[in-house]
Amino acid sequence: MEGLACGPSDEPSEGIVVSKPTARLMMLVNAAVWGSGYTMLKHVQESMPTQWMMFFRMAAAVLLMGVVFFPRLRGIRLRRYVVPGLALALTYWLGFLFQLKGLETTSPGRNSFFTDTYCVMVPFIVWAFTRKRPSWQHLVAALVCAVGIGLVSLSGGGGAQLMHMGSGDLMTIVGAFFFALNFVLVGLIGKDFDAVALMLAEFAWCVLFFGVGAVFTSGAPSTDWARWDIVLCIAYLVVGSTVIAQIFQTIAIQNLPTSEASVILSTECIFAMLVSVLATGETLTIPSICGFALIFGAIVLSEIQLPASSAGARSDKTTCV
Structure with a gap:
């Protein structure tokens, strides 16, 4: 989950300017595409090892982006993107590694x-990097989120256990930490680089990480994976979730405050739950519904700027203003 902040740069053609309504729509489309992708990831995982799936997804995305954005990339000094791309790729790779490992044993929603x-x-994490203490609303959001996770865990054991957190749930939360770290790093270093070129460098490193990991953990790829349902799902993940959604995000977040963009993007989990319920028959219990509502409320609370603390909130965030 990454986004790039606006800022000065030493390369002339970096920012893509769109109107704020267009940027908001791009973020909403991003959330819908990402959310629906969880169910497709789950389907592919039933037949293909996770790291091979991500290798094919990242490799196809790099090739597609290289072709589409070749004219733009020709005027950019790509060698200066190697190190920042590596830094972002490490957190992005670890985030997906833990998240998708969690998805193997938990539902898409x-x-x-x-x-x-x-x-x-x-x-x-911003506090750890910048020494800027989170505001009271961030502390409250963390507490509300913890309560929400506790309520969701009720559905893990059919409502019989108070804290029935499966290994898949815990893996997913670890993955969320690395995504948060990736988001912060992009906000801190992204302003000095072209959004598309930086994302391409990040994905290229991820191809290497997932490829090496796949070979060591799962051996050689199999011809059994060449089924139409798997190919179509991976195509959707490549074109929709990886290329279009990521580009929409990186452009939109250059034209919106990070806080506003994050709130729109957080609706991803709602789209994911709806698709999972409709497509896979995922069931919802009363505790899980309440827990999901609290988690979503905590996400929104952590990102909005309340009138009484707007000045402090602005100082604590990497914004696009």
């Missing part, structure tokens, strides 16, 4: 809500 807790973690 639960996985999406736990993944989006990264929004609540961001202010605390």
Whole structure:
């Protein structure tokens, strides 16, 4: 989950300017595409090892982006993107590694809500980097999120256990931490780089990480994976979730405050739950519904700027103004 902040740069053609309504619509489309992708990830995982799936997804995305944005990339000094791309790729790779490992043993809806807790973690990671203490609303959001996770856990054991957190849920939360770290790093270093070129460098490193990991953990790829349902799902993940959604995000967040963009993007978990319920028959219990509502409320609370604390909130966030 990444976004790039606006800022000065030493390369002339970096920012893509769009209107604020257009930027908001791009973020909403991003959230819908990402949210629906959880169910497709789950389907592909049933037949293909996770790291091979991500290798094909990232490799196809790099090739597609290289072709589409070749004219733009020709005027950019790509060598200066190697190190920042590596830094972002490490957190992006680890985030997906833990998130998708969690998805193997939990439902797409639960996985999406736990993944989006990264929004609540961001202010605390910013605190670690900048020494800017989170505001009271961030502390309240963290508490509300914890209560929400506790309620969701009720559905893990059919409502019989208070804290029945499966290993998949815990893996997903660890993945959310790395996504939060990736988000903060992009906000801190992204302003000095072209959005598309930086994302391409990040994905290229991820191809290497996932490829090496796939070979060591799962061996050689199999021809059994060449089924139409798997190919179509991966195509959707490449074109929709990886290329279009990521580009929409990086452009939109250059034209919106990070806080506003994050709130719109947080609706991803709602789209993911709806698709999971409709497509896979995922069931919802009263505790899980209440827990998801609290988690979503915590995500929104962590990102909005309340009138009484707007000045402090602005100082605590990497914004686009």
